[in-house]
Amino acid sequence: MTEHIDEVGAELRRAVVRLYSRFRSERVEGEVSEEALLVLIVLDKQGRLSLSDLAATARVTLGSMSQTVRRLEQLAYVTKSRGTEDRRKVLFALTAEGREASTASRRHRQDWLNGRLAELTAAERDDLLRVAPLLLRIADS
Numbered sequence: 001m002t003e004h005i006d007e008v009g010a011e012l013r014r015a016v017v018r019l020y021s022r023f024r025s026e027r028v029e030g031e032v033s034e035e036a037l038l039v040l041i042v043l044d045k046q047g048r049l050s051l052s053d054l055a056a057t058a059r060v061t062l063g064s065m066s067q068t069v070r071r072l073e074q075l076a077y078v079t080k081s082r083g084t085e086d087r088r089k090v091l092f093a094l095t096a097e098g099r100e101a102s103t104a105s106r107r108h109r110q111d112w113l114n115g116r117l118a119e120l121t122a123a124e125r126d127d128l129l130r131v132a133p134l135l136l137r138i139a140d141s
Helices: 002-025 034-046 051-058 062-074 096-118 122-140
Strands: 078-082 090-094
Touching (some): 034 051, 034 078, 051 062, 051 090, 062 078, 090 096
16 A cells, blocks of 8 residues: 555656646746745735735745745835734735736736646546645645
8 A cells, every 4th residue: 555655646746846847937028936926826816914924825934025025016016004903014915017917927827727738638637627626635734
Protein backbone atom coordinates (compact mmCIF):
# COMPACT_ATOMS: atom_id res chain seq x y z
CA MET A 1 0.00 0.00 0.00
CA THR A 2 2.81 2.44 0.87
CA GLU A 3 4.39 1.87 -2.54
CA HIS A 4 1.09 2.75 -4.23
CA ILE A 5 0.73 5.91 -2.13
CA ASP A 6 4.34 6.85 -2.95
CA GLU A 7 3.65 6.33 -6.67
CA VAL A 8 0.44 8.38 -6.57
CA GLY A 9 2.20 11.11 -4.61
CA ALA A 10 5.14 11.24 -7.00
CA GLU A 11 2.93 11.45 -10.08
CA LEU A 12 0.67 14.02 -8.47
CA ARG A 13 3.63 16.20 -7.42
CA ARG A 14 5.11 16.01 -10.90
CA ALA A 15 1.82 16.96 -12.54
CA VAL A 16 1.00 19.77 -10.13
CA VAL A 17 4.48 21.30 -10.29
CA ARG A 18 4.53 21.24 -14.10
CA LEU A 19 1.00 22.61 -14.41
CA TYR A 20 1.66 25.34 -11.85
CA SER A 21 4.91 26.30 -13.57
CA ARG A 22 3.21 26.42 -16.95
CA PHE A 23 0.27 28.37 -15.54
CA ARG A 24 2.62 30.92 -13.95
CA SER A 25 4.48 31.35 -17.24
CA GLU A 26 1.25 32.48 -18.91
CA ARG A 27 1.56 36.14 -18.08
CA VAL A 28 0.11 39.35 -19.43
CA GLU A 29 2.70 41.88 -20.64
CA GLY A 30 3.89 43.91 -17.63
CA GLU A 31 2.05 41.72 -15.13
CA VAL A 32 2.95 42.02 -11.46
CA SER A 33 4.61 39.21 -9.48
CA GLU A 34 2.66 36.13 -8.40
CA GLU A 35 2.52 37.40 -4.83
CA ALA A 36 1.20 40.78 -5.94
CA LEU A 37 -1.33 39.16 -8.24
CA LEU A 38 -2.61 37.08 -5.33
CA VAL A 39 -3.13 40.28 -3.33
CA LEU A 40 -5.06 41.85 -6.20
CA ILE A 41 -7.26 38.79 -6.59
CA VAL A 42 -7.94 38.50 -2.85
CA LEU A 43 -8.83 42.18 -2.57
CA ASP A 44 -11.04 41.88 -5.64
CA LYS A 45 -12.94 38.97 -4.10
CA GLN A 46 -13.01 40.01 -0.43
CA GLY A 47 -12.84 43.79 -0.43
CA ARG A 48 -10.77 45.85 2.00
CA LEU A 49 -8.33 43.85 4.14
CA SER A 50 -5.58 44.55 6.64
CA LEU A 51 -1.94 43.75 6.06
CA SER A 52 -2.11 40.86 8.54
CA ASP A 53 -5.18 39.43 6.79
CA LEU A 54 -3.40 39.61 3.44
CA ALA A 55 -0.24 38.01 4.88
CA ALA A 56 -2.27 35.19 6.44
CA THR A 57 -4.13 34.55 3.19
CA ALA A 58 -0.88 34.43 1.20
CA ARG A 59 0.93 32.54 3.98
CA VAL A 60 3.82 34.99 4.03
CA THR A 61 5.38 37.19 6.70
CA LEU A 62 4.10 40.67 7.45
CA GLY A 63 7.39 42.10 6.18
CA SER A 64 7.07 40.34 2.85
CA MET A 65 3.44 41.40 2.47
CA SER A 66 4.35 44.96 3.40
CA GLN A 67 6.85 45.08 0.51
CA THR A 68 4.31 43.60 -1.91
CA VAL A 69 1.59 46.06 -0.92
CA ARG A 70 4.05 48.97 -1.12
CA ARG A 71 4.87 48.02 -4.73
CA LEU A 72 1.17 47.79 -5.53
CA GLU A 73 0.62 51.23 -4.02
CA GLN A 74 3.42 52.65 -6.19
CA LEU A 75 1.67 51.20 -9.24
CA ALA A 76 -1.61 52.76 -8.05
CA TYR A 77 -3.21 49.30 -7.90
CA VAL A 78 -4.15 49.57 -4.22
CA THR A 79 -4.95 52.34 -1.78
CA LYS A 80 -4.85 52.32 1.98
CA SER A 81 -7.24 53.88 4.44
CA ARG A 82 -8.06 53.76 8.13
CA GLY A 83 -10.66 51.36 9.44
CA THR A 84 -14.01 52.89 10.34
CA GLU A 85 -14.42 50.93 13.58
CA ASP A 86 -10.77 50.95 14.63
CA ARG A 87 -8.90 53.99 13.32
CA ARG A 88 -5.56 52.33 14.16
CA LYS A 89 -6.21 49.61 11.59
CA VAL A 90 -4.95 50.20 8.06
CA LEU A 91 -7.00 48.59 5.31
CA PHE A 92 -6.04 48.06 1.68
CA ALA A 93 -8.44 48.17 -1.25
CA LEU A 94 -8.19 47.81 -5.01
CA THR A 95 -8.21 50.79 -7.30
CA ALA A 96 -9.85 50.65 -10.73
CA GLU A 97 -6.38 50.07 -12.23
CA GLY A 98 -5.74 47.21 -9.80
CA ARG A 99 -9.05 45.60 -10.71
CA GLU A 100 -8.22 45.90 -14.41
CA ALA A 101 -4.80 44.29 -13.88
CA SER A 102 -6.32 41.47 -11.84
CA THR A 103 -9.08 40.86 -14.37
CA ALA A 104 -6.72 40.90 -17.36
CA SER A 105 -4.36 38.43 -15.73
CA ARG A 106 -7.09 36.05 -14.66
CA ARG A 107 -8.76 36.24 -18.09
CA HIS A 108 -5.47 35.51 -19.87
CA ARG A 109 -4.74 32.47 -17.69
CA GLN A 110 -8.33 31.25 -17.90
CA ASP A 111 -8.21 31.48 -21.69
CA TRP A 112 -4.94 29.54 -21.74
CA LEU A 113 -6.32 26.80 -19.48
CA ASN A 114 -9.63 26.61 -21.35
CA GLY A 115 -7.68 26.20 -24.58
CA ARG A 116 -5.79 23.24 -23.14
CA LEU A 117 -8.98 21.72 -21.72
CA ALA A 118 -10.65 22.03 -25.13
CA GLU A 119 -7.93 19.76 -26.52
CA LEU A 120 -9.00 16.94 -24.18
CA THR A 121 -11.82 14.52 -24.77
CA ALA A 122 -15.12 14.97 -22.95
CA ALA A 123 -14.29 11.89 -20.84
CA GLU A 124 -10.91 13.37 -19.86
CA ARG A 125 -12.57 16.64 -18.85
CA ASP A 126 -15.09 14.64 -16.78
CA ASP A 127 -12.16 12.88 -15.07
CA LEU A 128 -10.64 16.24 -14.16
CA LEU A 129 -13.99 17.46 -12.86
CA ARG A 130 -14.18 14.44 -10.55
CA VAL A 131 -10.59 14.86 -9.34
CA ALA A 132 -10.71 18.64 -8.70
CA PRO A 133 -12.60 18.36 -5.35
CA LEU A 134 -10.06 15.78 -4.14
CA LEU A 135 -7.18 18.09 -4.99
CA LEU A 136 -8.89 20.95 -3.18
CA ARG A 137 -9.45 18.74 -0.14
CA ILE A 138 -5.75 17.81 -0.06
CA ALA A 139 -4.74 21.47 -0.49
CA ASP A 140 -7.06 22.66 2.28
CA SER A 141 -6.13 20.04 4.86
